[in-house]
Amino acid sequence: MHTHHSAAQPLTEYGPSALALLAGALLALMIHCNSRLAAYSNPLTASWLAHAIGLLTALLLWKARRRVPADASRPPRWAYLGGVPGALVVALAAITVNSPLAMSGTLALGMAGQMLLGLLSDRFGLFGMPRRLLQRHDALALPLVLSGCAILIFGA
Template identity: 50%
Template sequence: MTTEAARNSHPIYFIGAFATGGLLTFMVHFNGELAHYGNPLFSSWTAHGTGIFAAVILLLLVHRRRRPTVGKAPNAPWWAYFGGISGAATVILTSTAVNSPLGLSGTLALGLAGQVAFSVAADSWGLFGLPKRRPDMRDIVALGLVVTGGALIILFGRGGA
């Protein structure tokens, strides 16, 4: 996305992305609590089980009897089916990390740093069918700021080492 396109994006996209970050914080906290009283695998099974239940309820509520007249949707690439595996691993790892001295903020700070680093690499190498995009100085500076912010939270935040 170009800088101009980002500036002209509808505000709902930014609000939605910000709200997703808040929901992610709740999810990591709740899963960490489940892992504290059980174990990380139990936390992952519970999270995904309730997710399936919520998805089925949502599908039943929004299901329409009329089918769209559009042609058959294209098949998803084979690697798209591994999203569940990475989701389960994410729940297990964050449930473990949030119950460590990192706490919630340290876990999320390192998670954000990992997301940004992997996203820059995925853009750079054109992974998962993305168009190849060479990281520019802004990408590198943004990554450095996220990593620095994460380090500040972990090393000097309340309860830091």
């Protein structure tokens, strides 16, 4: 029996992965831009400027896509604190990119940190995430990424 695949199926199937890949590339670009700003001023000034421009961009995007959500309930209070780690990421990355870690080491260790928090969030249901038992491949992924970080930072 032949199954029919619609043209939208690849977008539905691979769209989130493509968006995550784009987000990672944009994160690298953001870190580079902010580190250049920090080199001409300091990490705190670069963070302030980046977040001010980000606020303006977010407001424009919000205005352009403004819709009334189907569920009018309020998010948990901690959900409003997303800007705090964002501000710390900008400031800390501006410092570490201009260190011996450089861009690749900063991004590699940042990805390892994201994986670690993601695995903990999945396992323990942190931040309202559904709990998920970790599989063998989950346990192997982090050491492999950390090994890659070590090779990238210290050489083969």
